[in-house]
Amino acid sequence: MSGGLTAACATVTGFVGDQAEHWDRAGTLPSDLLRKLGAAGYLCPQVPAGYGGLGWDSARDGEFTAHVGSLCSSLRSIMTSQGMAAWTIARLGSEAQQADLLPRLTGGTLAAVAFSEPGAGSDLSAIRTRIVRDRDMLVVDGHKTWSTAVTYADYVVVVGIMDDGGAGAVVVPTDAPGVRIDRIADPLGCRAAGHADVRLTRVQVPAAQLLGGGGQFLPLVVTTALAYGRMSVAWGCVGILRACLAAAGTHAKSRRQFGRTLGEHQLVAGHLADLMIAEQTTLRVCEHASRCWDEGLPDQVVATVLAKHVSATAAARAAAVAVQVLASAGTREGHTVARAYRDAKCMEIIEGSNEMCQLLLADHVLANVRPNECIERPS
Ligand SMILES: Cc1cc2nc3c(=O)[nH]c(=O)nc-3n(C[C@H](O)[C@H](O)[C@H](O)COP(=O)(O)OP(=O)(O)OC[C@H]3O[C@@H](n4cnc5c(N)ncnc54)[C@H](O)[C@@H]3O)c2cc1C
Known part of the structure; x- marks a missing residue:
């Protein structure tokens, strides 16, 4: 390091x-x-x-x-x-x-990002937030949902549709007149992350706050922000896996049942091995994706989706395994593995759900399949 x-x-x-x-x-x-x-x-x-x-x-x-x-x-x-x-x-x-x-x-x-709307979750082509030019100002109207960190944020980057039909990302101060932030109470996981709905009613923002002048292709705007989010979530899941591995290993070494430590019971030892395998394989997939980013390799996009998908599914499974190893000790509200269990499940939903990632990976397979040849792998 x-x-x-x-x-x-x-x-x-x-x-x-x-x-x-x-x-x-x-x-x-x-x-x-x-x-x-x-x-x-x-x-x-x-x-x-x-x-x-x-x-x-x-x-x-x-x-x-x-x-x-x-x-x-x-x-x-x-x-x-x-x-x-x-x-x-x-x-x-x-x-x-x-x-x-x-x-x-x-x-x-502090800043947050808002794409999702009540009618636009996985399908962001259904975004209805409007960004309308009015001389040197913009007028923003819409309803965003589940924006992480927005209860703490000074700015929120709002993705919407412009009057010319293109997409735009506009940086809106959260204290601007017409912005209402309604905290989402008691989410399943990441409970202190400040998730909220953001309602924008005739919010006026200087046109200089429209990134790149707007009029962009919606998938480009969305995938630009999501790419970073996916990579960050993937690495965050490596952290969840490490926390689970440490908690389960420590407990299995000290807690005794049937006259020996839990780790000496082979079925529990198998759980520990599974946790280590998950942490190590996930780390390698994330390292590969970061290398693609840092070297500007063409497979950056697919490697990022792969990292996010592998990490989120591994973390969700591993957190359940860790709770199993700790049993009652790990089911106490707020315990590391109890939090991991709830937090990791959310990672399978955000920045492209498991299913959305699978569809993107399948698209890659179909685009690269050649008769009688191996599928081209990410480099
Ligand atoms: C903790 C948390 C934090 C979040 N943070 C943010 C944030 O900061 N900013 C933001 O804009 N949004 C955020 N979101 C919203 C998140 O991006 C959406 O929840 C996510 O995109 C899924 O949308 P949805 O919940 O509306 O589910 P839906 O789109 O309604 O999907 C429901 C289920 O159907 C599946 N599904 C949908 N379409 C298909 C299909 N074509 N094929 C197969 N399966 C399909 C989905 O995978 C999912 O399992 C957050 C959500 C959560 C839970």
Whole structure:
């Protein structure tokens, strides 16, 4: 681990301390902590140094994300949202927009991303939010749902349809007149991640807040932000797997039943091996995807979807196994493996559900199949 990464992991470990369980029960975490982490550049570490960021590559960001995910999936989710907002601004925004917005996101300002709507979940072509130009202003109307981190955020990147029929991503201040944020109470997992519905009623925003001038192809806008989110969730799941492996291993080594430790019972030992296999295989798939990002390889997209899918399914299964190993000790509200069980299930739904990932992977297979030849693998 490099010096910068080691220091970042130590800082976050110190900030989180033993609070993750408390934050999960309370359904919130301290916003001053988020602002401190944000001002240190830790919530979006891939932002280049020229914009106040850490300029990390995907592999280093991934290892850090896994570390945060092993401590607290709510905090990791907030980090994912900030990273998605920064990535979207960096990819779709003009130079002037990047110079204006990115230093804010590396300076303690918090941001969320809003695509989903009550009628547009997996099918984002059904987005109905309208972004209408009115001279040098934009008027935004819509209803977004399940936006992570938005209860803490100063800005939300809203994806909508423009009056010319193209798509746009507009950076909306959460305190703008006409923005209403309704917290989602008691979500299944990542309970302190600040999920909320966002209602926008004739919200006026300067046209300069429209990333890249708008009028873009909707799938491009959506996949730009989702790409970062998928990678971040995938690495976050590596963290969930590590937390489960540590908790199950520790418990199996100390708890005795039938005159020996749980780990000495072969069926329990099999669970421990399964947890290690899941953590190691998931790590390799994530490392591969990050390498594709960092080297700009053409298989970046499919490798990212693969990483997200493998990681989310492995984490959800492994968390259930870890609860099984701890049994009653792990079913206590807020316990590491109880949280992992709930948090990991959510990872199978977000940033493209398991089914959506399967469809994308199947599309890759069908596009690359050649009669009597092996399927072309991601490099
Ligand atoms: C914890 C959490 C955090 C989230 N954070 C954000 C966020 O920050 N920003 C944001 O915009 N949204 C966010 N979301 C919303 C998330 O992106 C959606 O929940 C997700 O896209 C699925 O949409 P849906 O829930 O409407 O399910 P639906 O689209 O209604 O799907 C229901 C089920 O049907 C399956 N399905 C749907 N269509 C097909 C098909 N064609 N073939 C096969 N199966 C299909 C799905 O896979 C799923 O299993 C979050 C959601 C959760 C739970």
